[in-house]
Amino acid sequence: MKKILKPVFWLFILACFLVTCGQDNSNQTAQPSDLIVETRVSPFRATPGETVVVESTIRTKKAGQVKIEARLLIPGQGQKSLKMTEIRSEEEETAARKFRGEIELASDSPEGLYTVTLTAARGQQKTASKGCFLLGSLVGDFTILSSFPAEGLEKDMHAYFDEFKSLGGNLVIIHSIITADQAYYPSAVCLKPAVAGSPEDRIGLALKLAAEYGLTALLSVSWDMTRNMPYSECLDSTKKIINELWNLYGDEPALAGFYNYQEGSGTYLTWQMREFCSAVKALDRGLLTACAPYIDDPLLAGYLAAIDDLDIVIYQGAVMASYRKDNRRCFPYRRVKDFASLSAGATMVRGKITLSHVELFGYLEKDFDHSYLASPEDIYRQMLSAASAFGPEGIVFFTYHYNIYDYAKTRPAAKESRTGVEKGLTAFSLIAKKAARDSSHLGLYIPYNDWWADRWTATVVPALDAFRSLGLSPDILPFIPRRGEEVLPYYPYHPNEEQLEFLLKNHYVLVLSDIAGMQDPDSQMLKEFVEQGGVAVLFGPAIPYGDKFEREELVGGREKQAKLHHWVKIEEPLGTRAQKDRIFDLLPAQAASWQPITATALASFEDGGAAILANHFGQGWCYTFPLSLREAVRDCPDLVRDLIDLVLGEYGVKREFEVRGLSEEFDLAESVNGESRNLAIVNHSDSPRRISVIPLNLDPQEKYEIKNETTGEILQAGKASTLKSLMVTIPASDFVLLSIETKQALRQKSD
Structure with missing residues (x-):
């Protein structure tokens, strides 16, 4: 038996070795620490001349001296020590020590994300904690780590960081840190890691140089791409890499957080994003999290905003990408603003950051110099649209490093494209800081609906373009699920009181364009919004039904059979342009007229039915205009201008220009x-x-x-x-x- 068992035993050991050598041997999570550091920075959005307060709490279960060190990364300048003073209180728990520091901002302090890194050490044990605050706006870039040359690596990184900083850059997203060929850091998770302490550790070098140049950094994290794995294992692999990167680089002063390499265009992305952000915040609450979705289902913007642990959303501009062979939509330049506005309309409710996104690459008829490069004109025109959006707090390029800096080494055309970036940044700063500072108080609302992936193009885009023709710039306000109902695929049933309060507090006129029906959360929200003093305008041709409101009570009238109409007559003067008895001729338009019940008919069709209803409902007003926005703006723009001025006037809001x-x-x-x-x-x-x-x-x-x-x-x-x-x-x-x-x-x- 022994002669038989012995070889079998060794064959078993060999088999186990062969199986395990293809798997990572890292821990799922970091080992529990008895040295815990928490840092809070207040306020998160600072202003010149303000004093920012940093508070850190250190908890330990073991006796022994704990040494702390705090460093502040100042955008554009680099790092400096931050004095932290211990705050003693007899009432506080003895196991916790509290420290406080202050950062006094001057009137000319540089703009960007300021990052505090506090490290606590006891013997060989060391723990880091982060805190950040934003001053002004961000100019960021996706830095493609894998594209740096192996020869002259440090020199090339120096040159790139220096060039990007000179443009006004203050944020880098260190991207492509793991490719199929290699992980560019000494990993115990990835199958093909870099050698520790060697030039292959590009992350370590990039973070050190980012701190030297005063560039705040986010690390872009994916799964281990150096090995083949079932997709079901990708999230677990991503979490392990997040944990490993924090352990390796957490005390680097430039590191502010982690960006999710995984993209998505629909609400399917939210579960993965929630898991990603939770994994980051489990390491340290002060770390920032970020992602870059793109448009398909506009409800994604609201569902991302509902993730408490998500801090930054970079909605992709998608204009240049829409010329790809496999994704031919050929968006016009103005969509850059629309996508950024969609994101900002959600993130503003939850206090998150939205960044505009401009693409520096080109496909097919949009390639420049027969290369994967955008022309200076295409770059500039995207940036003009991005600058016009209210709400975003900066701009990010994809990618200055690869398409401009790298290409310029061999292609003179890239230097021409660089002029588009330079010119665009000058225009962006001027428009964003002077003209796009305020909301128009017009909010085009996107309710929850199973079919919205199709309606963005069919309904939302025509409404946005109609407003453009009228010289108006509405914010885009997507549905945001309430806390506790943000997990898909479960249906939301209740209104989001936080979003309702935001809309009322900020005096939004809620515009619904061609919405046929509203489910429980939105119909209840619309009813409460108007009842509590809000103003809503319902444009046709579809006027919404709702589960939670009586349509005739909200509108104040009864809908008649739709038919072709040829003119609209003013019954009650709305403003200075649409005087009583003025008639606006229409191209034949199919729409329903209305029979007033409690509402006042401000205008009528030729059949005598109401064309515009004004109904006092609760403490607010609901206005109904059964023409589509596009038809109304095309055929009776003065009437729409007066209607908009009238509804804004309910809040005391006035436009400054026509x-x-x-x-x-x-x-x-x-x-x-x-x-x-x-x-x-x-x-x-x-x-x-x-x-x-x-x-x-x-x-x-x-x-x-x-x-x-x-x-x-x-x-x-x-x-x-x-x-x-x-x-x-x-x-x-x-x-x-x-x-x-x-x-x-x-x-x-x-x-």
């Missing part, structure tokens, strides 16, 4: 900054366009100056009563920024 002569090929943003009123108009067409700008709400006795900020030219000056409608030429594929200030305010500035 712009005429626009089409869907424009983006527009307007804001009030102190005494200055600013208007940015972006012309995406290939030819110059002459448009009319009418300043609104001016004091007749006050003297004003209207200036073209892009050229410095004074266009008009004098009393408001003498100022006329201003004719302005918007260059092809470019923009104009106008400002209006009183003469008194200008004198105070000069003094």
